[in-house]
Amino acid sequence: MSDFSDDWQAWHDARERRLRDPAGWMAITAIHWLTDEPERFDDVPGEWTGDAGGATVTLVDDESLATEEAMLTKGIHHLGPLDGAGLTVTFDGAVAQVADRGGRVIVRPRHPDSPNLRTYAGTPCYPADPSWVVAARFVPYAEPTADAVGEVVFDHDGTEHRLVAWDGDDGLWILFRDATSGVTTYPANRQLVTAAPSPDGEVWIDFNRAHNMPCAYTDFATCPLPPAGNTLPFAVEAGERIPARLG
Secondary structure, eight states: OOHHHHHHHHHHHHHHHHHTOTTSGGGBOOOEEOOSSOEEETTEEEEEEEETTEEEEEEOTTOOEEOSSOEEOSEEEEEOSOOSSOEEEEETTEEEEEEEETTEEEEEEEOTTOHHHHTBOOOOBOOOOGGGEEEEEEEEEEEEETTEEEEEEEEETTEEEEEEEEEETTEEEEEEBOTTBTTTBOSSOEEEEEEOOOTTOEEEEEGGGOBOOGGGTOTTOOOOOOOGGGBOSSOOOOSBOSOOBOO
């Protein structure tokens, strides 16, 4: 294979390893929204309540949870304050995220034997094609708008197109839809990550690495939608397609 194909295959293989992580998105078994009413759940130990200050869990005999700092055993334990990332508790080979979502607290368990993970059959992709690596220029906003930092502008078949971009890890993050959305690719969106633009604004968009958001793999994830202007009127036949399932 060419260096281009080898690099793409390595990227795709790494994606599949992350997707099959026994504590990853497809291992999630539920998303529990806590209230001030104590409640027990089948997939995580304890009796739980939540409020703006965090979560409280009551454990009884033979129940335990481990945090990074301590082992929690029989008794009442407060977990908080919490942010969007929250904290992780482990138990019986499984984990659960305890986090804040807009002032409400969630508990999201992940089990390595979850039905969703067991039935995952891989994410098919369009064949890697260098023609879908597109030169673009980054046009920054004078002031960020709803956290967006600017737009990437590129040409396709003689027509100029613009995609709103957000600040990503050492580059730009883009959500988009196109004419394949809901046909061969996930209906809600796909995402792209680019390298940082050069000082003169040059940036490359590699549509071969367009990939799904977590919501394509589980009902227990909340994902943002692209702005209306980020719907491309042509088919981007590159990158990840709709995930496959067994049976």
